[in-house]
Amino acid sequence: MSSNLRLILLGTGNPTPRAHRAGQSIAVLTDDAGAVFDLGPGSAMNLFASSIDPLAIDQLFFTHHHFDHMADFGHFVMARWDQGAGAGDALSVYGPPPLRRIAHLLFSPEGVYGPDLQARTRHPLSQRIHQLRGGPMPRTLPTLDIHELEEDETVTSDHWTVTTGPARHVQPYLTSLSYRLETPSASVIISGDTRPLPALVDFARDADVLVHMAMDLQDEIDRWPEIATSCTGAAGAARIAAQANVQRLVLVHLDTTADHPNRQAAMHAEARAEFTGDIILGKDFLEIPVSA
Numbered sequence: 001m002s003s004n005l006r007l008i009l010l011g012t013g014n015p016t017p018r019a020h021r022a023g024q025s026i027a028v029l030t031d032d033a034g035a036v037f038d039l040g041p042g043s044a045m046n047l048f049a050s051s052i053d054p055l056a057i058d059q060l061f062f063t064h065h066h067f068d069h070m071a072d073f074g075h076f077v078m079a080r081w082d083q084g085a086g087a088g089d090a091l092s093v094y095g096p097p098p099l100r101r102i103a104h105l106l107f108s109p110e111g112v113y114g115p116d117l118q119a120r121t122r123h124p125l126s127q128r129i130h131q132l133r134g135g136p137m138p139r140t141l142p143t144l145d146i147h148e149l150e151e152d153e154t155v156t157s158d159h160w161t162v163t164t165g166p167a168r169h170v171q172p173y174l175t176s177l178s179y180r181l182e183t184p185s186a187s188v189i190i191s192g193d194t195r196p197l198p199a200l201v202d203f204a205r206d207a208d209v210l211v212h213m214a215m216d217l218q219d220e221i222d223r224w225p226e227i228a229t230s231c232t233g234a235a236g237a238a239r240i241a242a243q244a245n246v247q248r249l250v251l252v253h254l255d256t257t258a259d260h261p262n263r264q265a266a267m268h269a270e271a272r273a274e275f276t277g278d279i280i281l282g283k284d285f286l287e288i289p290v291s292a
């Protein structure tokens, strides 16, 4: 297993479209492998515009199926495959149900991209462009290896293990998961969208980095019970980080209110009152240090 982990934020926003914050997405990379957790709107473009080689990403994980976490699933798969000249066919995809149905509705012959896939593999124009990119013939289709996950499951690869954990967001309409990625020397937690969850403390115990939802100040979240039982603010995330004894807290999924520098300073101060470790307010393209 490789231990030289890199963590890059590709999308740190919420469902409100913003040019400078894509929907939720986090890339975890070693020298020779990569995984992306969620692909919110705009995040695939950020990934393609970043230093990350899309072909190095061979695992996708979804925390849940709100569109601000998976709207770019189609774009990423299609562009990685199309530009990959045959090297971007295979991809492993993990997430809660109904992931299998979503993938089928997008990429099967009768799915959203079915006609495009047929045209790009069969029309001479696309075949020629594919060959000019160095692609072999006959042109093949994407082959997604879909795995629907529940809590307390572990995915093992040559580079790391990824374990699913708890998250409580908008059940029962959508199932939500958190993730813990571990190498022998480093660990990263992705909370996904959740209210502050005591069970996440044990799941995140002693991690190097906790990437946690923090929409706004906790007081703003707590004004509305429907929001407070589904989402987390800065202080709530920081309390989880402190109780779990993580090294570094990264706040993501920021609301538009959190775009103002004064609000960001207030969120940082609110988190600092709860947690003495490193606190980072996320922004797109930011690389997060991961202690080895």
Ligand SMILES: [Zn+2]
Pocket (backbone or CB within 6 Å): 014, 015, 024, 066, 068, 069, 193, 253
């Ligand atoms: Zn969300």
